[in-house]
Amino acid sequence: MTSLLYGEVEEELRGAVREVLADKVSPAGVLARVTGAEPYDPGLWKVLARDVGVAGLLVPEELGGAGASAREAAVVLEELGRSVAPVPFFSSAVLATRALSVCDGEVARAVLERLAAGEVTAALVVPWASSPYRALSDISGHARGVVGAEVADILLIPVRDGLAVVDADDPGVTVSPVTSLDLTRRVATVSWSDFSGPVAKCRDIRDVLVFGAGLLASEQLGLAEWCLTSTVSYLKERTQFARPVGSFQALKHRLADLWLEVVGARAAARNAAAHLSASSSFAEISVDARVAVAVAQAHCGAVAVQAAEECIQLHGGIGMTWEHPAHLYLKRAKANEIALGTPADHRDALATLADLPGPA
Amino acid sequence: MIDVDASEIKTRVQKFLDSHAPAEDPVAFLRARFDAGLAWVNYPPGLGGLGAPRDLQPLVDQLLRGTPDNNPGRNGIGLGMAAPTLLFHGTEEQKQRFLRPLWTGEEIWCQLFSEPGAGSDLASLATRAVRDGNEWVIDGQKVWTSSAHLARWGILVARTDPDLPKHRGITYFICDMHAPGVEVRPLRQITGEAEFNEVFLTGVRLGDELRIGAVGDGWNVARTTLMNERVAIGSMTLRRTAVGILAETWRERPELRTHDLHQRLLKLWVRAEVTRLTGARLREQLAAGEPGPEGSGMKLLFARLHQEAFGLEVELLRDEGLEYDDWSFRRSDTVDFLGRGPGYRYLRAKGNSIEGGTSEILRNIIAERVLGLPAEPRADKDLPWKDLPR
Ligand SMILES: Cc1cc2nc3c(=O)[nH]c(=O)nc-3n(C[C@H](O)[C@H](O)[C@H](O)COP(=O)(O)OP(=O)(O)OC[C@H]3O[C@@H](n4cnc5c(N)ncnc54)[C@H](O)[C@@H]3O)c2cc1C
Numbered sequence: 001m002t003s004l005l006y007g008e009v010e011e012e013l014r015g016a017v018r019e020v021l022a023d024k025v026s027p028a029g030v031l032a033r034v035t036g037a038e039p040y041d042p043g044l045w046k047v048l049a050r051d052v053g054v055a056g057l058l059v060p061e062e063l064g065g066a067g068a069s070a071r072e073a074a075v076v077l078e079e080l081g082r083s084v085a086p087v088p089f090f091s092s093a094v095l096a097t098r099a100l101s102v103c104d105g106e107v108a109r110a111v112l113e114r115l116a117a118g119e120v121t122a123a124l125v126v127p128w129a130s131s132p133y134r135a136l137s138d139i140s141g142h143a144r145g146v147v148g149a150e151v152a153d154i155l156l157i158p159v160r161d162g163l164a165v166v167d168a169d170d171p172g173v174t175v176s177p178v179t180s181l182d183l184t185r186r187v188a189t190v191s192w193s194d195f196s197g198p199v200a201k202c203r204d205i206r207d208v209l210v211f212g213a214g215l216l217a218s219e220q221l222g223l224a225e226w227c228l229t230s231t232v233s234y235l236k237e238r239t240q241f242a243r244p245v246g247s248f249q250a251l252k253h254r255l256a257d258l259w260l261e262v263v264g265a266r267a268a269a270r271n272a273a274a275h276l277s278a279s280s281s282f283a284e285i286s287v288d289a290r291v292a293v294a295v296a297q298a299h300c301g302a303v304a305v306q307a308a309e310e311c312i313q314l315h316g317g318i319g320m321t322w323e324h325p326a327h328l329y330l331k332r333a334k335a336n337e338i339a340l341g342t343p344a345d346h347r348d349a350l351a352t353l354a355d356l357p358g359p360a
Numbered sequence: 361m362i363d364v365d366a367s368e369i370k371t372r373v374q375k376f377l378d379s380h381a382p383a384e385d386p387v388a389f390l391r392a393r394f395d396a397g398l399a400w401v402n403y404p405p406g407l408g409g410l411g412a413p414r415d416l417q418p419l420v421d422q423l424l425r426g427t428p429d430n431n432p433g434r435n436g437i438g439l440g441m442a443a444p445t446l447l448f449h450g451t452e453e454q455k456q457r458f459l460r461p462l463w464t465g466e467e468i469w470c471q472l473f474s475e476p477g478a479g480s481d482l483a484s485l486a487t488r489a490v491r492d493g494n495e496w497v498i499d500g501q502k503v504w505t506s507s508a509h510l511a512r513w514g515i516l517v518a519r520t521d522p523d524l525p526k527h528r529g530i531t532y533f534i535c536d537m538h539a540p541g542v543e544v545r546p547l548r549q550i551t552g553e554a555e556f557n558e559v560f561l562t563g564v565r566l567g568d569e570l571r572i573g574a575v576g577d578g579w580n581v582a583r584t585t586l587m588n589e590r591v592a593i594g595s596m597t598l599r600r601t602a603v604g605i606l607a608e609t610w611r612e613r614p615e616l617r618t619h620d621l622h623q624r625l626l627k628l629w630v631r632a633e634v635t636r637l638t639g640a641r642l643r644e645q646l647a648a649g650e651p652g653p654e655g656s657g658m659k660l661l662f663a664r665l666h667q668e669a670f671g672l673e674v675e676l677l678r679d680e681g682l683e684y685d686d687w688s689f690r691r692s693d694t695v696d697f698l699g700r701g702p703g704y705r706y707l708r709a710k711g712n713s714i715e716g717g718t719s720e721i722l723r724n725i726i727a728e729r730v731l732g733l734p735a736e737p738r739a740d741k742d743l744p745w746k747d748l749p750r
Pocket of ligand 1: 471476506
């Protein structure tokens with residue numbers, strides 16, 4: 001039976017990541033950075049990638065990685081969600097790494113080795129808004145809304161029988177950052193004419209998106225947790241009508257309900273991570289794992305948005321300011337809700353997965 | 361004492377079955393099972409258990425499936441609330457006297473807590489207990505008392521000192537439901553039947569040996585009961601579930617499907633699955649010895665799930681949803697949230713967010729005890745009970 005708790009190794013990893021984030025990330029710092037010239041944080045990424053070793057977490061040991069499972073990656077994502085740190089962990093160390101792991105041959109292995117060393121980052125050139133349950137839209141020559149592309153050294157461009165591995169500075173490729181809803185994980189449009197680069201052969205990459213969707217649930221959990229805890233502590237302090245506003249029952253009940261949603265999000269996200277750990281890179285993702293992912297996404301996507309929206313509302317005017325970090329969480333949560341399948345896409349998938357067919 | 365693990369359990373069950381044919385008199389079989397420590401394995405030896413981890417119980421139940429059982433739906437209050445309270449606060453004599461017939465189902469228990477004037481605010485209760493030598497004389501009225509008509513014993517909270525603030529003047533008793541002065545009248549419910557009752561207590565005399573815990577410590581003892589009540593209602597691992605029943609109907613009746621119902625069903629199915637996983641994670645935490653605050657939430661989640669699922673079921677069924685199996689006024693002898701027809705299930709589920717602490721009260725508890733939000737200002741904590749407005 002798979003455990004829904006956190007193992008010792010996972011807690012250690014969480015501790016290490018949290019320590020770095022506490023040291024290097026502040027809401028004010030994130031805000032200044034994402035509106036400045038360099039929206040991703042290369043210094044922070046270097047420490048996380050190399051010193052803590054998160055870049056190679058999902059890379060097999062024989063390629064210089066940690067050979068860890070989805071469970072460990074999920075814990076890192078919880079922490080990154082909690083801090084909305086602008087680093088390419090999800091785009092490079094989860095999505096691109098997983099995509100290469102399901103490819104065969106030397107081409108993929110060579111890139112994985114470089115990723116594990118934390119030398120470079122990669123991006124999978126697929127729209128962030130793609131649903132894992134639909135055929136990928138035709139992206140010949142052009143892909144809209146790609147995450148991590150603007151900082152990637154290597155682009156993985158889906159071609160007929162696999163992924164073309166292309167240098168980001170290949171003259172045939174253009175990456176144009178877009179003014180994005182999510183300030184801490186911007187999207188870019190990638191377009192290409194003819195490029196040079198070897199092709200890593202692989203099967204349907206939609207399963208890579210299923211894997212990503214399952215792990216995104218843990219980031220959403222981390223986000224929701226931050227929103228809940230910071231709202232609770234604010235309401236304990238903020239006084240109106242000569243009492244802490246957190247003593248008004250209308251607010252207490254809303255927060256109790258939100259807490260229940262977050263507790264459920266933790267169980268669902270852990271369950272997805274546990275199931276994805278069981279399916280090794282090359283194996284098929286089992287039906288149970290697909291159910292776990294769809295349930296986690298259908299639940300956690302909405303919970304993160306609810307938590308961020310409550311966070312703003314219950315902070316009052318200050319929650320509406322650019323200066324307060326709540327909006328960074330709302331923007332990330334709302335973008336995540338669309339990413340890798342909306343909650344409704346995942347529920348639709350359950351109609352088949354759980355044998356609950358719709359009307360004829 | 362030896363450590364009890366799964367293989368030890370298997371050996372003991374085998375040994376027990378070798379010497380006790382399940383075909384014999386069911387009561388004798390259950391008594392023997394209790395004496396073999398295979399009733400509730402986490403209870404101490406001599407009291408129906410083996411002092412084993414609680415998570416070995418499902419194995420015992422599985423190995424003994426098909427043998428006479430104690431029909432837990434018939435004695436839910438005894439098994440879920442009276443037993444843990446006796447175990448935790450009872451004297452050795454009380455445990456020896458009451459636990460065995462409770463577990464075998466020979467003696468049914470009821471819970472004499474709520475009163476017409478004291479529901480959510482249970483601590484404001486007015487039923488009096490006055491000492492008379494070695495006895496207590498009880499006067500008052502209880503209400504919503506499930507199974508009182510079947511019960512041999514009741515767990516009872518009564519006021520022994522009206523001059524103290526409300527939480528401090530309460531004492532906990534075992535009420536002899538056959539004693540003179542106990543009168544049980546059925547109360548008909550929205551389902552048509554009478555699962556619960558009004559209980560009038562007039563000059564009922566209870567020996568001091570029926571007191572649980574110290575005089576004045578009843579609130580503390582009652583908290584054990586209430587905690588267990590919420591856990592019992594919230595942690596039921598039923599093989600059938602509300603959403604499972606709904607999904608079955610959905611699969612069997614394609615002609616009833618609409619797009620809107622489909623969207624709602626899928627949402628509910630996700631919610632059910634998240635609730636199931638929350639419960640599974642909670643049980644894992646308990647087994648690992650790290651009880652989490654998540655427990656407070658399970659009852660609330662189940663109430664909501666039952667209500668939404670059965671509401672949807674009635675709506676889905678259309679013509680059949682207009683029908684009801686039986687309104688006749690009769691006394692029920694078991695409680696089954698998932699039993700009978702869809703109309704009954706829908707109506708019975710309404711009680712799930714009221715019985716055992718309302719969902720509003722549970723939200724207060726989560727907000728204050730789990731999230732640490734400040735309590736509402738209140739005037740009733742330190743005043744003597746007799747001076748409280750009512
Ligand atoms: C099917 C069923 C079986 C039962 N079986 C038993 C039994 O066997 N033994 C027994 O002792 N009792 C039993 N009960 C009683 C049950 O415990 C009470 O009904 C419950 O505690 C609520 O009390 P009340 O009915 O007096 O409602 P009240 O306390 O009067 O509540 C009325 C409404 O006000 C809300 N409310 C009250 N206080 C607050 C507050 N502080 N904040 C916000 N909202 C509040 C409540 O949530 C409720 O919605 C049973 C009830 C039902 C429905």
